[in-house]
Amino acid sequence: xxxxxxxAKRIAxxxxxxxxxxxxxxxxxxxxxxxxxxKRITLQCENxxxxxxxxxxTVSDLVNAGGFSSTIHPGGSFIDSAVSFGxxxxxxxxxTVLGALEVDEEGSLASWxxxxxxxxxxxxxxxxxxxxxxxxxxxxxxxxxxxxxLHKCRLPxxxxxxxxxxxxEMAVIEVNKAGLHLVEVHPDYTIEDVIxxxxxxxxxxxxxxxxxxxx
Amino acid sequence: xxxxxNKTEFKQMLHNGMTIMIGGFLSNGxxxxxxxxxxxxxxxxxxxxxxxGGFETSGSGKLIVAGRVKHLIAxxxxxxxMVGTLMQEGKMKVTLVPQGTLVEQIRASGxxxxxxxxxxxxxxxxxxxxxxxxxxxxxxxxxxxLHADLALIGGAIADHYGNLRYIKSxxxxxxxxxxxxxIVVADPREIVDTIDPEQVIxxxxxxxxxxxxxxxxx
Numbered sequence: 001x002x003x004x005x006x007x008a009k010r011i012a013x014x015x016x017x018x019x020x021x022x023x024x025x026x027x028x029x030x031x032x033x034x035x036x037x038x039k040r041i042t043l044q045c046e047n048x049x050x051x052x053x054x055x056x057x058t059v060s061d062l063v064n065a066g067g068f069s070s071t072i073h074p075g076g077s078f079i080d081s082a083v084s085f086g087x088x089x090x091x092x093x094x095x096t097v098l099g100a101l102e103v104d105e106e107g108s109l110a111s112w113x114x115x116x117x118x119x120x121x122x123x124x125x126x127x128x129x130x131x132x133x134x135x136x137x138x139x140x141x142x143x144x145x146x147x148x149x150l151h152k153c154r155l156p157x158x159x160x161x162x163x164x165x166x167x168x169e170m171a172v173i174e175v176n177k178a179g180l181h182l183v184e185v186h187p188d189y190t191i192e193d194v195i196x197x198x199x200x201x202x203x204x205x206x207x208x209x210x211x212x213x214x215x
Numbered sequence: 216x217x218x219x220x221n222k223t224e225f226k227q228m229l230h231n232g233m234t235i236m237i238g239g240f241l242s243n244g245x246x247x248x249x250x251x252x253x254x255x256x257x258x259x260x261x262x263x264x265x266x267x268g269g270f271e272t273s274g275s276g277k278l279i280v281a282g283r284v285k286h287l288i289a290x291x292x293x294x295x296x297m298v299g300t301l302m303q304e305g306k307m308k309v310t311l312v313p314q315g316t317l318v319e320q321i322r323a324s325g326x327x328x329x330x331x332x333x334x335x336x337x338x339x340x341x342x343x344x345x346x347x348x349x350x351x352x353x354x355x356x357x358x359x360x361l362h363a364d365l366a367l368i369g370g371a372i373a374d375h376y377g378n379l380r381y382i383k384s385x386x387x388x389x390x391x392x393x394x395x396x397x398i399v400v401a402d403p404r405e406i407v408d409t410i411d412p413e414q415v416i417x418x419x420x421x422x423x424x425x426x427x428x429x430x431x432x433x
Contacts, residue, residue: 045384046314047240047241047243047384047387048240048384048386048387049384060383061243061370061382061383061384061385062383062384063240063241063243063384064384065240067241067242067243067294070384072383078381078383078384078386079386080386080387080388080389080390080391080416081240081266081314081315081318081387081388081391082318082319082322082391084387085314085315085318085319088315089315089333089334089335108338112311113340118299119292119299119302119309119311120291120292120293121267121289121290121291121292121293121311122290122291122311122313122314122341123267123290123291123293123314124290124313124314124315125313126313126315126316126335126336126339126341127313127314127315127316127335130334130335130336130337131315131334131335156339156340157338157339157340158339159338159339160337160338160339
């Protein structure tokens with residue numbers, strides 16, 4: 001339980017003043033709770049909201065992309081799905097944060113189908129990873145001990161070479177042309193622990209303690 | 216806009232095997248009264264184009280659960296377990312489309328375009344069987360227009376001319392679908408005298424019929 005908050009808190013530090021940000025369902029949604037109030041961050045929902053606020057207790061006609069009754073901040077707007085995805089594909093969204101089932105050494109991700117088992121569909125994820133300037137993956141490091149960060153994704157892809165950063169409860173990993181760069185490790189774990197929980201080859205030269213973790 | 220219609224007149228527009236666009240996003244902004252009227256008839260073998268599979272008790276999900284849909288074209292089906300069940304049993308065909316591509320395919324049809332070029336879906340299963348076109352050194356998938364016999368528009372406030380504006384996040388696919396069908400029927404929550412021209416989102420020439428609103432709001 002604690003892990004998802006660690007991930008959300010760390011990702012919030014990546015958001016910069018003025019960013020337009022899309023947060024996916026699950027752990028990514030929690031990122032909103034940790035955004036520095038000093039920063040001017042605008043959250044976009046792909047169903048057509050710019051400036052979406054916290055979820056509301058009362059049932060409303062204003063629903064976020066997760067289907068929950070929600071609110072809108074002053075200065076916000078409602079747009080149609082074509083404008084919304086124009087913003088997304090057109091490179092107007094600075095950061096997208098989403099979950100994944102697998103990520104690989106090339107920065108490809110899989111998240112929308114487990115053939116023969118579960119087919120939720122891609123929703124807006126393929127457009128979001130294609131058009132956003134920065135793609136951050138928020139996920140548990142393993143699936144009950146089985147690595148999710150792989151040499152090559154085995155599930156059908158959501159996007160090919162789209163991921164910029166992977167944040168898990170164990171580590172922060174940057175994706176660049178050379179491969180996966182281990183840049184931060186949570187103080188509860190060693191570099192060896194991270195290597196053991198990861199199938200992909202990690203480039204390790206300058207590793208720091210994970211930012212945002214209170215000791 | 217041709218006319219305000221009652222429930223019976225809407226039911227007469229339906230026939231088996233139609234392709235129907237249904238507005239809404241996870242049923243927010245779905246034309247629920249029109250969906251219920253379809254369920255009142257025996258209409259079946261429908262092809263439904265909708266963002267998602269709705270829920271079992273709302274939106275396009277109600278038609279799916281009732282077994283009226285033979286083909287669903289959507290971006291997301293995770294909220295209605297019946298979609299997966301019917302798909303696995305071979306009782307309903309499901310075509311999954313990235314959400315931004317789906318709305319552009321609809322927009323292309325309504326805007327008279329022969330298709331759209333999008334980078335979304337390149338190097339994934341989505342590109343299977345599609346033409347890839349290179350423009351200025353970048354690759355794009357050619358996605359063809361999606362047209363319907365009938366588009367059902369919800370989440371709106373209408374005026375007496377047939378203009379629409381939309382309530383909060385209920386806008387989503389509605390104004391795009393209102394451009395892309397042979398017959399467009401709106402299911403407004405309220406009908407007012409006139410909407411300020413600056414506030415009109417869907418102008419009346421795009422709307423064919425508007426379902427009357429009873430005094431009790433139904």
